[in-house]
Amino acid sequence: MNDKQEMRALILSTFNNRYACKGYDPKKKVSAEDFKVIMEAARLSPSSMGLEPWKFILLNNKGIKERIKPFAWGAEASLAGASHFVLILARKPKDMKCDSEYVEYMMNDVQHFTDELRQTRKNKLKNFQKNDLKLMESERSFFDWACRQTYIPLANMLTAAALLGVDSTPMEGFNYDAVEKILVEEGILDTEHFGLSCMIAFGYKNREHRPKTRRCIEEVLEIID
Ligand SMILES: Cc1cc2nc3c(=O)[nH]c(=O)nc-3n(C[C@H](O)[C@H](O)[C@H](O)COP(=O)(O)O)c2cc1C
Numbered sequence: 001m002n003d004k005q006e007m008r009a010l011i012l013s014t015f016n017n018r019y020a021c022k023g024y025d026p027k028k029k030v031s032a033e034d035f036k037v038i039m040e041a042a043r044l045s046p047s048s049m050g051l052e053p054w055k056f057i058l059l060n061n062k063g064i065k066e067r068i069k070p071f072a073w074g075a076e077a078s079l080a081g082a083s084h085f086v087l088i089l090a091r092k093p094k095d096m097k098c099d100s101e102y103v104e105y106m107m108n109d110v111q112h113f114t115d116e117l118r119q120t121r122k123n124k125l126k127n128f129q130k131n132d133l134k135l136m137e138s139e140r141s142f143f144d145w146a147c148r149q150t151y152i153p154l155a156n157m158l159t160a161a162a163l164l165g166v167d168s169t170p171m172e173g174f175n176y177d178a179v180e181k182i183l184v185e186e187g188i189l190d191t192e193h194f195g196l197s198c199m200i201a202f203g204y205k206n207r208e209h210r211p212k213t214r215r216c217i218e219e220v221l222e223i224i225d
Contacts (some may be wrong), residue, residue, distance in 0.1 A: 010163075019209035021169045021201070024081030028204035034164045034202075035084055039204065041160035042153035049125055051106050053146035054092040054153060055194060058084060067182045074173015078201030082169070086157075088150045089189070090197040093135075093142035098126040143195055150197040154175035161202055171199040 030038075042056060059065060065079045078085055095102035103125065107118045129135045135142045153171055161168040180196050183189035189196070 014159065016164045016212065019167070019205075019212065021082075021167040021203070021205050021209065023077050023205060023207045024167070024201070024203040025079040025206040026203075028083065030076075030077055030083040030166050030202050030204075034161075035202065036166065038157050038160045038166070039111055041156040043217070045153040045156050047149050047152065048145075049121065049128075050111060051091075051096065051103065052098055054150045054197070055089040055091075056205075057087040057089065057188060060085075061186075064182070064186050064188070067186075068174070068179055069127035071182070072171070072174035072199075074171045075169075075199055077202075078169050078171065078199070081203060081206065081212075082201035083203035084201065086200050086202075087183070087188075088154060088197045088200065089194040090143065090146035090150045092146070092191070092193055092195055093139050093217060095193055096129075096142060096146055097139045098129065147195075147197040154198055154200055157200055157206070166202050167205045168203075169201045171201065175201070 024093060035039065039056065042054075047053060065085065069079050072079065075085075091102065094100060097103070099122070104118070107113045107121055113121060126177075129145075132139075133145060135145055158168050158170060176196055180189060180191065183196065184191060
């Protein structure tokens, strides 16, 4: 087999063998090295205009996990037994609007754009947000734009974990208001700048995964010549 064939086989086996884990062995821990790589997959994810509208919180605190549990039906197994439990936050419109301090920080301190290029990019961002995406119509659609982008690091973390043989679960099965209220009370969430988007857990399974079911390629891919 040549390198390309091996790479194709690796990609396919990784995706075929990645499952949403529904039960974790609490005794098995993900190594610090593996978790570091998984977080790098998140950090290096692409985002619209490179604005990285996310933050990740590794929640180790048992008390806070217990408080969240009653309001997170989709995360029960993960909260009980996963080695690592991560909250994915998305930036609020206050930060994502073209004239925000955060956008200025990103374009200046992170992306190192010149004054002139920053102004051009901000004008482009304003037009894109207002006329193309029509985000100005509601704060909710603005926040949803940031949330949508957090699903890219979510997916990359799932794939990185699968490549490392680590089981994982993506989650949005929780009551957002109730969980956010707890995070605010615990001093974890500043709702002026962030909202909760989704969650992800890592660990090692304590039962067999449910067999994978997917529609066939002909059903999901349409080719227009
Ligand atoms: C955005 C998203 C949210 C999900 N939320 C949950 C959840 O809250 N709890 C859970 O156990 N699984 C959750 N899942 C996992 C799905 O149920 C699972 O990916 C799907 O059934 C396909 O199974 P597979 O991932 O094992 O192939 C979620 C998946 C995605 C992509």
